[in-house]
Amino acid sequence: MAPRIAPRDDIALMDGYHSPQVSVDVRLNTNESPLPPPAGFVAALADHIASVDWNRYPDRGATELRARLAELHGVDADQVFAANGSNEVLQTLSLTYGGPGRAIAVFEPTYAMHSQIGRITGATVAVGGRAADLSLDPQEVGRVLAESSPAITYLCSPNNPTGLVETRETVLDVLAQVEAIGGLLVVDEAYGQFAPWSALELISDDRPLVVTRTYSKTWSMAAVRLGYLIGPAWVVAELEKVVLPYHLDSLSQAAGILALRYVDDMEQRVSLLTEERGRLDAALRDLPLEVWPSAANFILFRPTAADADEVWQGLVDRSVLVRNCSGWPGLQGCLRVTIGTRDDDDRFLTALREVLT
Numbered sequence: 001m002a003p004r005i006a007p008r009d010d011i012a013l014m015d016g017y018h019s020p021q022v023s024v025d026v027r028l029n030t031n032e033s034p035l036p037p038p039a040g041f042v043a044a045l046a047d048h049i050a051s052v053d054w055n056r057y058p059d060r061g062a063t064e065l066r067a068r069l070a071e072l073h074g075v076d077a078d079q080v081f082a083a084n085g086s087n088e089v090l091q092t093l094s095l096t097y098g099g100p101g102r103a104i105a106v107f108e109p110t111y112a113m114h115s116q117i118g119r120i121t122g123a124t125v126a127v128g129g130r131a132a133d134l135s136l137d138p139q140e141v142g143r144v145l146a147e148s149s150p151a152i153t154y155l156c157s158p159n160n161p162t163g164l165v166e167t168r169e170t171v172l173d174v175l176a177q178v179e180a181i182g183g184l185l186v187v188d189e190a191y192g193q194f195a196p197w198s199a200l201e202l203i204s205d206d207r208p209l210v211v212t213r214t215y216s217k218t219w220s221m222a223a224v225r226l227g228y229l230i231g232p233a234w235v236v237a238e239l240e241k242v243v244l245p246y247h248l249d250s251l252s253q254a255a256g257i258l259a260l261r262y263v264d265d266m267e268q269r270v271s272l273l274t275e276e277r278g279r280l281d282a283a284l285r286d287l288p289l290e291v292w293p294s295a296a297n298f299i300l301f302r303p304t305a306a307d308a309d310e311v312w313q314g315l316v317d318r319s320v321l322v323r324n325c326s327g328w329p330g331l332q333g334c335l336r337v338t339i340g341t342r343d344d345d346d347r348f349l350t351a352l353r354e355v356l357t
């Protein structure tokens with residue numbers, strides 16, 4: 001038999017993205033919203049389907065969606081770039097500004113896709129660390145930037161999987177450093193609506209800063225692949241050269257536009273989950289666990305007297321799925337639980353108490 005074609009050497013060595021889709025009753029592993037979007041949104045989208053020109057390509061520039069998002073954030077439409085999930089936004093950034101011969105910088109532990117997409121698109125990944133409490137020290141950023149002069153520097157705020165927010169001072173400090181080396185700072189705000197402040201307020205055509213957002217979490221729309229960035233118009237113009245033509249289908253665009261009619265509902269869901277997070281956090285602190293304070297819709301914790309893999313399996317055996325982060329850089333023995341409904345979280349707590357005793 002003729003030999004099979006091998007993938008690129010670096011791809012052959014790579015591990016794919018692993019987030020097991022196990023069939024359980026209580027799914028608290030991927031930070032989705034436990035609540036559906038409003039019924040009015042679903043009905044409006046169903047109505048819209050009848051008016052789609054199915055034989056025609058979608059609006060390539062996603063004109064209306066970008067105009068609505070620009071309104072929401074008080075920026076110009078040419079400062080908005082939308083794509084199939086914020087992961088496609090990140091990939092397009094990487095294809096445009098990263099790639100062979102360039103570096104991207106991440107500070108572990110953080111969202112795995114930043115480095116994964118960096119590598120797949122051919123860049124070198126410069127990895128910085130965090131302090132023992134998982135906070136980011138701007139001096140460490142300085143060290144990594146001096147060493148590798150990355151084209152793209154990633155921050156994630158609130159950070160997945162730690163839940164920690166970067167302060168305005170830290171973001172401004174990192175931004176000044178990135179600006180000094182002629183790089184681009186990407187702040188991933190997938191959980192931005194849960195946080196006390198947003199780097200969106202720093203966006204300007206004069207700063208090499210973009211902020212990414214997603215419909216997957218706070219908008220309860222993970223099933224629609226839709227995310228976007230707000231940034232300088234000159235960045236958006238470059239991204240548009242790179243992304244595939246007609247990449248964002250008509251239905252996703254319509255879903256994104258219609259969802260924005262329900263900003264108040266979204267904000268109510270965010271407050272509800274924030275309150276529930278407080279309840280879950282307090283309950284976790286009564287157990288033999290190290291618990292990180294979260295400004296997102298998930299909580300990172302570490303069993304202090306039990307093996308994380310065994311705790312994870314014990315929860316699965318009780319039909320509760322959380323994220324096992326214990327193999328991630330800097331997160332030995334850690335698990336991450338998404339804030340669910342009160343019922344979901346009670347089932348999780350009951351199962352966890354059983355497993356830990």
Ligand SMILES: *Cc1c(COP(=O)(O)O)cnc(C)c1O
Binds near residue numbers: 085
């Ligand atoms: C969930 C998540 C995303 C989401 O990506 P989508 O492609 O929009 O679903 C992006 N960044 C972070 C940090 C996330 O946790």
